[in-house]
Amino acid sequence: MRRRAGADRGNADDAGRDGSRGDECRRTARSRARSTDGDDLHFESGEAYVRDWALPQFYFHLNTAYAVLRHHGAPLGKVDYVAYALPCLRPGTAPGG
Template identity: 70%
Template sequence: MACWHLGDITAIKDNAMTLTDILVPTYTHMLQALSTWLDKAEAQRPEGAEALLVARLAPDMFPLATQIRFACVQAQEGVFRLHGQAFPPSLTTLLDEGRHAAEQPSTLAQARARISETLAELQRTVAEQTPVAEGTHLAHELPQGLVFDFSAEQYVRDWALSQFYFHVMTAYAILRAEGIELGKADYVAHMLPYLRPGAAPT
């Protein structure tokens, strides 16, 4: 599983940071963290971890199993939309699993597998995609008939990242509300390589 560092996102082509360079490392960091949170949940609650998949933060919110899959959807969808590409069938599968996760939550192993598949897709994207053309605009349609018009920069900043973080943070909050011991270090584990030697309190 790849580990991104700040230096990795500085210059893939022509020494210029692209929007994909911003999105993919962010998605990668947080999906890796999400997978680790599930590992910790299973270790802390070996006899009842699977029940966490149907836990909700509030009665009218989706359960953990859905939040995991929708985080994976947002990560892939953000990159595909940015490059004007059609969604692969695997994305429809993720959406369907997420929508029906309250009745069919599956297992933690499958949830982690979905995260791993998404991470692999993101790595493939980095290898194959070209930079988004300057002046690119996107029309984002929602099922309710709403249509949002964005520049590529606005889409990344105001939609793609915020939607992704919503589902990741809701998953984190569900686990904490259910008594799983997680902390800020678990949330920003990707920051540890940047810590100045000797700066941590003793």
């Protein structure tokens, strides 16, 4: 897993070195995404890759990790995800108070 994460970091570092600005309409030359059965997935654009593969994968794993941690008794809740919004709460409505 660390080897794969390192390779992904390297790809991210190399992404903008050709002077490109990440044009959403630009076609991708290759895809590094693999489906669960091992097939390569090809996307029309970088935007399609992020929208249709990367973000769903990220949120699936985030939610799965959250569920596993809660199952094992970790004291996690909504406030751990939206702590930045706590100053916007009406007085007296903050969790635990």
